[in-house]
Amino acid sequence: MSATVTTLLDLLAIALFILGLHFLNSPPSARFGNRLAMLGMFIALVVVLVGTLNTGWWAVAVGVFLGALIGIVAAVRVKMTAMPQMVALYNGAGGGAAALVSTVELAVAHTRHGALDPLVAVSLVLSAAIGAISFAGSIIAFLKLQELMSGRPVTYLGQQFVNAVVALAIAALIAVFIWHLAVVPSWVYPALVVGALLFGVLFVLPIGGADMPVVISLLNSATGVAVAITGFELSNELLITGGALVGASGTILTVAMSKAMNRPLTNVLFGAFGAHGGQEVAGTGGPQNVRSVSVDDVAAMLAYASKVMIVPGYGMAVAQAQHSVKALEDQLEKRGVKVLYAIHPVAGRMPGHMNVLLAEANVPYESLLDLDAANAEFPTTDVALVIGANDVTNPAARTVKSSPIYGMPILDVDKAANVVVLKRSMRSGFAGIENPLYELPNTSMLFGDAKASVDALVAAVKEL
Amino acid sequence: MTLHLLTVLVLAIFVGFEVISKVPTTLHTPLMSATNAIHGVVLVGAIITVAALFGAHAHTPVMTVLAITAVTFGAINVFGGFAVTERMLQMFRRRENPSK
Secondary structure (H helix, E strand, C coil): CCHHHHHHHHHHHHHHHHHHHHHHHCHHHHHHHHHHHHHHHHHHHHHHHHHCCCCCHHHHHHHHHHHHHHHHHHHHHCCHHHHHHHHHHHHHHHHHHHHHHHHHHHHHHHHHCCCCCHHHHHHHHHHHHHHHHHHHHHHHHHHHHCCCCCCCCCCCCCHHHHHHHHHHHHHHHHHHHHHCHHHCCCCHHHHHHHHHHHHHHHHHCCCCHHHHHHHHHHHHHHHHHHHHHHHHHCCCHHHHHHHHHHHHHHHHHHHHHHHHCCCCHHHHHCCCHHHHHHHHHHHCCCCCCCCECCHHHHHHHHHCCCEEEEEECHHHHHCCCHHHHHHHHHHHHHCCCEEEEECCCCCCCCCCHHHHHHHHCCCCHHHEECHHHHHHHHHHCCEEEEECCCHHHCCHHHHCCCCCCCCCCCCCHHHCCEEEEEECCCCCCCCCCCCHHHHCCCEEEEECCHHHHHHHHHHHHHHC | CHHHHHHHHHHHHHHHHHHHCCCCHHHHHHHHHHHHHHHCCHHHHHHHHHHHHHHCCCCCHHHHHHHHHHHHHHHHHHHHHHHHHHHHHHHCCCCCCCCC
């Protein structure tokens, strides 16, 4: 294959990636977009297999076989509730691959000629460092989301200091590597990789469950950046473009998530999550003055409403209640009740998590309202049914200046005529902040497992 | 050469921001898994590296294992990312009977 043909086909692949992402701008065209991106990847792989791979084909065959097997089996089996940890693993795999490519390239360069080209050297160490951070950080994020380790923030005295020291050490090792390019001591590169892995672990440890949407987006962005830098190392436009697109996407999501939590991005980047977790104990005071109601009361309230707004949160995902919720929607719509869903950007453990769960349960996407659209509807809503959501409905975010979540945009469920909160117990939400919503006169509480409660409601509405 | 690559990078970043800012929140999870598949393009880099490793006769057992692992990770991204995105997007549907 001539160089011109190779370049043109790579350009075609890049165009297909961009068009693919473009068509993700609406649900009806999104599948077409995914297929275009697939076609782009297919072309890119054929080009490199035919054009570049003249030796070592068996190693590629083994790797692709294993990767395709693992990837496809995981994609088919994963539960929609487990998508956040799945994406965390994919982020980690991408970062790991970038770091490994750099490591192998370095070994190859050593056998060929002494000193590396400075540009190659800079991109090599940067892609190794960022890739390793993303790899290790993603593994910790996965362990937390899969609940193989505690989802609570892990904090200790001097944590910020330790993180800063490790980050500085990494920066110093990068500097040493580049300055002494001709005679880099052999321990520098391994030390750099170990330091980056350690930093990845340390940086995700203090981040707790409800903050996961920010972390996953950030790791997604980091992986994209690592891949783009790997492209500089190999002088490959495909990697640069692909990585840059993902870096941009991850950055947009990170900014959107931190806005939705009212946390400046700098706050996120410098790992101030620990401070937030520290305020946790503050609000777990005595029992609140709440009104508990029975399933039949709620069923009657819902059945005779004209508009019901369902507000799902991570609790719905944990209880796997999305199908029951859809059954409730069907029962209510049969009676002429209009049912809509209010989705907060950080409900769940990753951007768009609730939307995918409800789509799985066959809820049409037109019924899923985002923050602004939902808040426009609450004043004319008869019943707001809060299922497993807490902090994103907390009116203290609007009024109580001392609250840790003050200023966070929330769903104004308290503006609905009635609020029914489905909750396991009176324990406070993940952030450990008391929710004055529960004490409002128009709020009633229905205690119990989300799925069991919704199932009971479905049965009770049917009876009416 | 370096300038040319930098041009590509900067343009790709601009295009990325432009295109992705138009993706609605409801599709953010599929967007993430699709971008997982796209950064799987690192598989192309891994394949180039395998060719370089074997071409330079530098394939010690350790480096061979690392290179195969890089290919495996990249392939997990490509195949898993596209497959899971496809699976999710199949679930997004319109209201069947636009009644009200």
